Amino acid sequence: MSRLTDLIAKAKSKDADLGRELEREFKALSSRRSFGLNFERHRPENVELPGRPIRKGDKVRILPERGSTKKGDQRLWKVVSLAGKGAERMASLSLLYADEPEQAEAPVADLCVVAEFRDYIYPGLVSTGKVERGGDKPYHTVINGENFHALEALTFTHRGKVDAIYIDPPYNTGAKDWKYNNDYVEGDDQYRHSKWLAMMERRLIIARQLLNPEDSILILTIDEKEVHRTGILLEQLLPDADIQMCTIVINPSGTSRGLLSRVEEYAFFAFLGKRTPSRVPDNLLTEQAGKPKALPWESLLRRGNTWYRHMRPNLCYPVFIDPETRKIKGVGDPFDGEDENARIRSKDGFDAAWPIRSDGKLGIWRKDGRGLLKLSEQGYATATQPDTKRGTWTIKYLMAGATKAIASGDLSVERPDEDGPVRLLDGMGMGSIIKTVWNRSAHNAGMHGSALLRAIIPGRSFPFPKSLYAVEDAIRSVLLDKPDAVILDFFSGSGTTAHGVMRLNKQDGGRRQCISVTNNEVGADEQAKLRKDGLRPGDPDWEQWGICDYITKPRIKAAITGETPEGQPIKGDYKFTDEFPMADGFEENAEFFTLTYETPIAVSHNRAFERIAPLLWMRAGSEGSRIDTLPEGGWAVTDCYGLLTDLDQAASFAEAILGKDSISIAYIVTDDERRFQSVVRQLPDTVEPVRLYESYLTNFRFSMGR
Incomplete structure (x- = not known):
């Protein structure tokens, strides 16, 4: 061993990068155990950064000419110098990691910056849009970037602060569903499994630094291709966690692939610190589904593009709320003036809550004043929180279906405060622990994953999205008692996790926030077509078809607004726990970002502040x-x-x-x-x-x- 250490030291003195690589491989080999999961730690991945300006000292690839579908030169070059301006700008290059030195020149327009995963990065974020309907609620965030580097960025913002990680990584089926070192990993690759494990291990090592060690949960879904290796990998990386695996029926009709007909996939639950499962009414196996897990409180504000006060003037009136107790104390006369800013703001020390829409104009309530007061007297209407952005209050009420179910005894409620709202007796703190086998129609990935996604963003497809309700159930089963939890999904794909978090917030008035990380990769078939058309990564006409820009961001925006990307109300209703029109949307906020790569000099000299600010x-x-x-x-x-x-x-x-x-x-x-x-x-x-x-x-x- 000492001889190898000496040789590595000599290699470092001649080539620092090579020496560090040898040292890393040596440590990996020397740390291997007789029992457990042993696999090759393959050469670290790298990621192309199309669109990032070329700088002296950058590592780059030379792109194939436009219109070509060839793979192109995969070697890495270092930019030695730059000369010229505009389209005529040229770069002098030196080949990296070569036995013999090689020099070249290439137009800057034909180069793409490459970040190797062993390189230090200094990340920033650039906002690419936002949607705001949640008042003073925290923002869900979506980061477009390589998830390894995005995880590193989060070590500055969220180290030890994440309450839950939910990930649905690529399943390594052999199809073109994930990439390694800029190549799709094919099914006949003899190192397919170890490449997948190396990819996962690098990310999970960082992810565990983000979890709160005293109280958090990691949920990882997978199918039979990697389930056993994944279980061992999690045991090795999270030795202090209590790990269990659930079997989830996602396709009752089954997929045979010439063998047994498979109907399930799997979810690992790794409990850290004091985190334990929540008690919920439906254990997802033996008890009947359909029992509400929370009362279906609905916003009193009438949503939709046309519901301004002129549509129903009698429904535009002030609701007087005690800001200390948050209780409804009365209602006022409908507004009949011309200047909406002249409306009454308070009375007798009570705040006047008006039906103010997201654009600041007056809308209408769903109930008239007399009906609202009657609901409030019964505990069926309540003011939940002030909305400082709109200058009003959020008011919730129970619709006729829920009040009838309470009257008939189908829903058992109590009223802890005689002037406050009712609450469900079978809610938080009651019920059962979920089973390790789930068999619910709500978890059908075809019906409630693919079909639901088509309703939200018509004409756009994403391979194998999760059932929204399966993700929702998974999060509820471990975070029902944490209404302000931070949830991270760094393989977010179509954005199902964020969508499920928003549904859970609506059910219990929570303020949970989801951080979603995905890249803007374009599918293999689409890439070939775009290259034939003379396009390259980084071109706007290429990037618009990427996962983040074409699927993730539009889905989350549509879920919040209740409108498709074309501006039409989403057709259909949400099902199961609480049923309501998808066109109603959610009272949530979200902002979208793209990961950037900064230089330490620019950061320290305040030249990168706008990218560090997020x-x-x-x-x-x-x-x-x-x-x-x-x-x-x-x-x-x-x-x-x-x-x-x-x-x-x-x-x-x-x-x-x-x-x-x-x-x-x-x-x-x-x-x-x-x-x-x-x-x-x-x-x-x-x-x-x-x-x-x-x-x-x-x-x-x-x-x-x-």
């Missing part, structure tokens, strides 16, 4: 407004965090933070540790001080999963 916002909880540019006055404070760039303004900054209990983080930009500590002493103990950009740069100097 990471600071996410670390503070993805709530409220964001500081997107450097503040002119030297400091700024938002709903949940503050930023100080001029330490001479520290006193004013600290005073502003002391006046807002909602602030959890203070970012302080300074290279001087003593001045940083001086500012920290002025801050409340409840505020986490973070030194920029030292904290950011130090975090990414580590090679996380390499």
Whole structure:
């Protein structure tokens, strides 16, 4: 062993990258055990970054000429120098990892930057759109980027803060469903299984750093191709977890492939710390499905494109709410003025809640004032939370179907507070633990995965999406008691996990947020067609067909708004736990981002702040407004965090933070540790001080999963 160590040291002195690779392989071999899962740790993957500007020192590939369907030169080159301008710009290149030196020149337009997975990265985010219907709720976030690097970015924002990870990775069936080193892994590849395991291991090593070790859960779904290897891999990576596997019937008609007819797939549940399953009314095997797991509270605000106050003037009236107790105290007369801003805002110390739509204009309620007061008296209507963005309150009520079920005894409710809302007796804290075999029609992937997706984004397809209700049930079964949980899906595909989280929030008034990570890969067949048309990755006409831009973002936006990408109301109803029109959408917020790759010099000199800003916002909880540019006055404070760039303004900054209990983080930009500590002493103990950009740069100097 000592001889090998000496040889590796010599290799490092001549070629640092080669030396590190040899050392990594040596450590992997020397750590192998007699029992357990042994597999080849293949050469780390790399990812092409189409569209990223070419810089001196970058690693690049030379792309095939436009219109060609050839694979192209897969060798890596280093950009030695750049010359020229515009379309005539040329790059001098030097071949990497070659036995013999080789030089070349190529047009910059024919180059694509490549990030190797052993390289350090300094990530940023660029917003590509948002949808806001959730008032002051935290934002769900969607990140378009290589998930390995996105996970590394999240080590800065969410280390130890994630309550649950739900992933549905590629199943390694041998079809063209996942890529390795820019190649699709075919079914006849003799290293197919070890390549898949190496890919998964690298990501899970980082992912476990994001989970809260004291109380969290990892859920991983898989089929028979890799189920046994996955179980052993999880045992090795999460030795302190309690791991169980569930069998889920997803296709009752079965798929034979010439052998036994397969109807199921599998889900691993790895419980960390004190996390245990929640009790739910349906154990998903023996008990009858159909029992509600939560009362179907519905928004009193009438949704839809046309429901403004002129449609039903008598339904546009103020509801008076006690801001301390959140109880409905009365209603006022319908608004009959011309200037909507002149409406009454309060009365006798009570807030006046109006049916304000997302565009700020007055809409209508679903019930008249007399009917609402009657529901409130019975505990069937309640004010849930203030909506500071729209300047009103969110009011929920039970529709006729639910109240009739309560009256008939089909639903058992109680009213803990004589002036408050009713709650379901068979809800949280009651019922059963789910079984390890699930057999529910709701989990049929064809009906409630593919068909449901076609209804939401008509004309667009995605291979093998999960049943929305299977994902919803999985999350509910372990997070029913955590209405503010953070859930991560770094193989998000079509966005089913985020959709399921939003449904669960609607059922119990939760504020759970989902972080979805997917790339913008274009399918193999579509790639061939686009290349024949002279397109390349990075071209807008190519990128529009990628998974993130064509499927994930449109699906999540459509689910929230209730409208298809073409602006039409979504046809059909949600089923099972709570049934309501999909066109109603959800009262949720979401923002979409693309992962960027920054340089440490640009970061430390404030030249990358606009791309770092979303990471600071996410670390503070993805709530409220964001500081997107450097503040002119030297400091700024938002709903949940503050930023100080001029330490001479520290006193004013600290005073502003002391006046807002909602602030959890203070970012302080300074290279001087003593001045940083001086500012920290002025801050409340409840505020986490973070030194920029030292904290950011130090975090990414580590090679996380390499």
